[in-house]
Amino acid sequence: MAYGSTLTTTEDAAPARKSRGAFFTPPKMAEYLADWAIVSPEDTVLEPACGEAEFLIASYKRLMALGANPKEAAERISGCELHADSAQAALARCAELSFEPLIHVGDFFERRQEAAFDVVIGNPPYVRFQVLDSSQKDYFKEVSHRTGYAISALASAWAPFVMHAASFLIAGGRLAFVLPAELLTVNYAASIRTFLLSEFANITIVTFDKQVFPEVQEEVVLLLASGYLSGSSDCIKWRQASDLDRIGEGVDKDYYPGANGKRWTGGLVPAAVADALNALDGGGFCRLGDWGRISLGAVSGNNDYFTLGADDITSIDLDDSDVVRISPPGSKHLRKLAFTDEDHDRLVAQGKKAYLFYPEAASSKAVRRYLEVGVANQVDQGYKCRKRKPWWRVPIVEAPDAFVTYMNDYAPSICINHARVRHLNSVHGLTFADEYRDLGKQLLALACLNSVTLLSAEIEGRAYGGGLLKVEPREAARLQVPSPGLVEAARDRLEAVLDNGAMLLAGSDLLSLRNQVDEALFDGVTGIADGLLEQIRDSKQVLYERRRNRGKGRMRKRTHTPSSRR
DSSP, rough: OTTTTOOOOSSSOHHHHHHHTOOOOOOHHHHHHHHHOOOOOOOEEETTOTSSSHHHHHHHHHHTTTTTHHHHHHEEEEEESOHHHHHHHHHHHHHHHTTOOEEESSSSGGGOOOOOEEEEEEOOOOOBBGGOHHHHHHHHHHHHHHTTOOOTTBBBBBHHHHHHTTTTTEEEEEEEEEEETHHHOOGGGHHHHHHHHHEEEEEEEEESSSSSOOSSOEEEEEEEEEEESSSOOOOOOEESSSGGGGTTTTEEEEOOOTTTOOOGGGSSSOHHHHHHHHHHHHHTEEHHHHHHHEOBBBSSSSSHHEEOOHHHHHHHOOGGGGGGOOOOOOSGGGGGEEHHHHHHHHHHHTTOOOOOOSSSSSSSSHHHHHHHHHHHHHHHGSSSHSSSSSSOOOOOOOOSEEEEEEEESSOOOOOTTOOOOOBTEEEEEEEOGGHHHHIIIIIIIHTTTTTHHHHHHHHSSSOOOOGGGOOHHHHTTOOEEEEHHHHTTHOOOOOHHHHHHHHHHHHHHHHHHHHHHHHHEEEEETTHHHHHHHHHHHHHHHHHHHHHHHTTTOOOOSSOOOOOOO
């Protein structure tokens, strides 16, 4: 029997529950949400994915505590549940308390009615958009069209569920949901973040230090939104709770998320640290995009065909003019301060694919033979190749001044491109503004290995598969980095760290290197108190560990039909 379920595994097996995205909410959590959301004995309540009635029971108890009589309290509570056996179990549990809510059995996305509820409460389903059938995807598209907020094809069912559920609220109504922490961080939730800020006058987010779901490692947050259609929000009240036993404790802090859709990861940072980061902007720090332009690498369309090693070039009999030097696919070889001609030669000797097939024309016999191989293997029919003419001309860009890694474990790395090789889309390029080129190529890669920039990467980036940190070009441009003025002011200190820093980086001793860079930048150059610097470092570590833990504990993908995460 699953945690919180009254059904046996024969009646409702674990794979079936997982396919519906059904996970049972701890009673303390349901009671907390009900106590917050229901403020009057006359409130009407909807639980759109009611499962086995945890929220229905909590809502009934709350109405009774506020003075409602039993009959009227029962009449004010409604639920919806896709799984018929769970709906029957819900009614049986409610009967033990002598009340009978109205429970609609069916898919909540099919329900249409006028806004009628003061409160919508619950725990939506967690099912990936990709595994839904066509009719279910049509429901999501309809919600997107009706609300005017786009829903990404990468989204999970909880995202449109939130918007659809809100449409059942009266003006001024309250929404209280348990949601995955993806709400705060992932790109596909940008439209939901925009929706919430635009459609609700007040928003509170509750996050937890510890995992609070007994069955799964999925990290959750509590969304408390009030004042539906009664104004918009530019400030979020944020509370960090240690665990369920202290869910109502702590002081709410104000968090200003900025532009609609921007990630809310910054809310996980203590207020003093957030204030310090804001103060550093224009006070010694700037954004990486202020140093120059971030560019995507070339998309070959088929790296196995277009990237070549030295032996490949010899066997195909290509001329030097038929290839260009590149940083090989991947970025492990760029975890250093600079990439030189010697580094490229070393990779070539190791057999790495450090060249790109890039002939000026299909003129030589060797080139024509290799193009025939590509056609025979249907390389020319790949999506990217079909879209360009000729199909074999990879649209490369000029060699950047530096590389910026975008798929990272501990932190992004800037590596100066002394070898002047081209890059593929496994890394980003950074081309400095003319006035900053000399300084940037000398010291920026080292200067960015400071605590502020490392924390900024956690805030601006997002967790990817396995808990890696992914930083797209726009996110890389927003990284908070030392300004040209600060780097120039700290030049002597940074130059003193360079040689030792390269050795520490090669040995993956990032913490020692970070400490030396911090000392060079902050000790006597940029005023930042030691205690605050430790808080910045601690915040980086907390966000890093949260990201890594999410990667280790990521739930398996759900399949089949969505229903309730109870």
